[in-house]
Amino acid sequence: MGWAGDRAPATGLPRPRDARSSAAAFAAAADRRTVADLRAAGSLKWTLAPDRIGAFVAEADFGTAPEVRAALHAAVDAERFGYLPPADDAALAAAFAGWARERYGWDVDPGRVRPVGDVMAAFRAAVRHLTAPGSAVVLPTPAYMPFLTVPGVLGRPVVQVPMVRDGDRLVHDLDGIGRALADGGGLLVLCNPHNPTGRVLDHDELRGIARVVDAHGARVLADEIHAPLVYAGRRHVPYATVSPEAAAHAVTAVSASKAWNLPGLKCAQVVLPPADLDRWHDVGEEYEHGASLLGVVASTAAYTAGGPWLDAAVTYLDGNRHELAALLATHLPEVRYTPPEGTYLAWLDVRGLGLGDHPGRVFAAAGVQLTDGPACGDAGRGHVRYTLATPRPVLRDTVAALAAAVRSG
Ligand SMILES: Cc1ncc(COP(=O)(O)O)c(C=O)c1O
Known part of the structure; x- marks a missing residue:
């Protein structure tokens, strides 16, 4: 054809x-x-x-990408240095939804996509507002470094669950995660594609994790910041797509910042389950305020043309x-x-x-x-x-x- x-x-x-x-x-x-x-x-x-x-x-x-540079030049020339207008907010949500549909086959209602300053802002919001006070953060390790330190700042313990070797690859220890959740864990950090090991989890691995989390009534912060960076032979499967339970308990954090190298522009997106939208409406402003207009412009260009x-x-x-x-x-x-x-x-x-x-x-x-x-x-x-x-x-x-x-x- x-x-x-x-x-x-x-x-x-x-x-x-x-x-x-x-x-x-x-x-x-x-x-x-x-x-x-x-x-x-x-x-x-x-x-x-x-x-x-x-x-x-x-x-x-x-x-x-040149398309991102061009969008930024145009925004600078127009002196677009103010707070985020609703039209740019909506354009970013639509752009991410389009990217997710095209690249991952994930149908996301743009109304569930909210801008935040960075992925760690999404993490802080999830810990503070979507988990029980005092509950632990369950963290498969090795892990992106701030996940080990930020929970302490929020007054939350971290329970490290070392990944285990399966031949040449490291995989999640489902029993260890289950124990940590049973012992008072409220939120599992699930980074995929995984920093630092580079693992890209497949559908069955993700489903297995979703079952354990669901059995303990816990939540997942699905950190998918590296999702656009997957090599031939693997495919990014958004965690929220693997089962209805995962869709309900996952807060997904994504960003164009790694793939298009924009981390200093301060813009990530959080994809919320429908049941969290009212709560987000009450508390989200603090986190959304960190998203810069130039970051939103660049991320929108990245998803649509990059x-x-x-x-x-x-x-x-x-x-x-x-x-x-x-x-x-x-x-x-x-x-x-x-x-x-x-x-x-x-x-x-x-x-x-x-x-x-x-x-x-x-x-x-x-x-x-x-x-x-x-x-x-x-x-x-x-x-x-x-x-x-x-x-x-x-x-x-x-x-x-x-x-x-x-x-x-
Ligand atoms: C897995 C992972 N999560 C989060 C971050 C931090 O992203 P942000 O700067 O958007 O908070 C990084 C940055 O390298 C990362 O690799």
């Missing part, structure tokens, strides 16, 4: 020939970016430790995750690494190198700033998280620097 126009009518995706050429153009531009360029651009990743390779925080080194750029970015990242495997096999064969199924994060088990519980400190001293595994929970001892969304020449230099650090003792 041929496509008549530039786009496949059902998906809006570029035609294969276009996709190939835009991926090649993306790769050529990405490969040309130097560390000096990246430091000059001024991201946190490349400026916090100006004498080290930046590979810790989840920022990508590729800029953003697909082809994203597809090229994912193709490049796909090359990076495999190149990293080849480089490690050659230069650091003691490191255990399963290429991520989604996200641009690599979770490296470096226990075989004998660097102790905090290998990130050793590598930092040797000039590479990674995320030290224990920052992701007790299960992270002897691991590091590496952000592989970087030009491929920088990726090669990074592995060379890691290997040199190890070989020089």
Whole structure:
């Protein structure tokens, strides 16, 4: 079946020939970016430790889609620096709903999509307003670092439930999650695609989790911030779609910020179940106020027009995750690494190198700033998280620097 126009009518995706050429153009531009360029651009990743390779925080080194840049330029030229107008709020909700339908087959009523400043605002709102006072946050680990620290600020304990090994992949410990919920857990944090392991959970895994949560009458914060970043062979399944129970107990947090590299613009979206809408109406303003108009403009452009750029970015990242495997096999064969199924994060088990519980400190001293595994929970001892969304020449230099650090003792 041929496509008549530039786009496949059902998906809006570029035609294969276009996709190939835009991926090649993306790769050529990405490969040309130097560390000096990246430091000059001024991201946190490349400026916090100006004498080290930046590979810790989840920022990508590729800029953003031209359609997003154009929308931002137009908004700046029109001096759109005020509070969020209802029309932009509605446009963002419709844009996310369109993206979710097209990419995940998820039919979301835009009336259930609300803007928030960031995903962590959605998390704070869910803990404070949708769970019983004092109830614990149940957190599969390793985990995105703030999930370990923010509950304490909210006066809530965290119960870590280490993921368990199943061959080459880490999976959720359903018995452990069930026990933690039975012992007073009110909210399960379910990050998928998973930071830091890069796992993309399949339908059956998600259904299994939903059954356990439902059996304990608990809630789920489904952190799907990395959903657009899934590699061929896997598919993002929104947690809220796996069963009626999941749809009722999940609060889903999404954002264009990782895929299109917009985290500083402060805009995420929370997708609420119908039964939470009245409560949100009462309490949501505090969290919605954090969403910036420029962030909403950029996110709307990303969801409506940024697909082809994203597809090229994912193709490049796909090359990076495999190149990293080849480089490690050659230069650091003691490191255990399963290429991520989604996200641009690599979770490296470096226990075989004998660097102790905090290998990130050793590598930092040797000039590479990674995320030290224990920052992701007790299960992270002897691991590091590496952000592989970087030009491929920088990726090669990074592995060379890691290997040199190890070989020089
Ligand atoms: C899994 C995950 N959740 C949440 C966040 C934080 O997102 P935000 O800046 O929107 O709070 C990140 C950032 O890297 C992340 O990787």
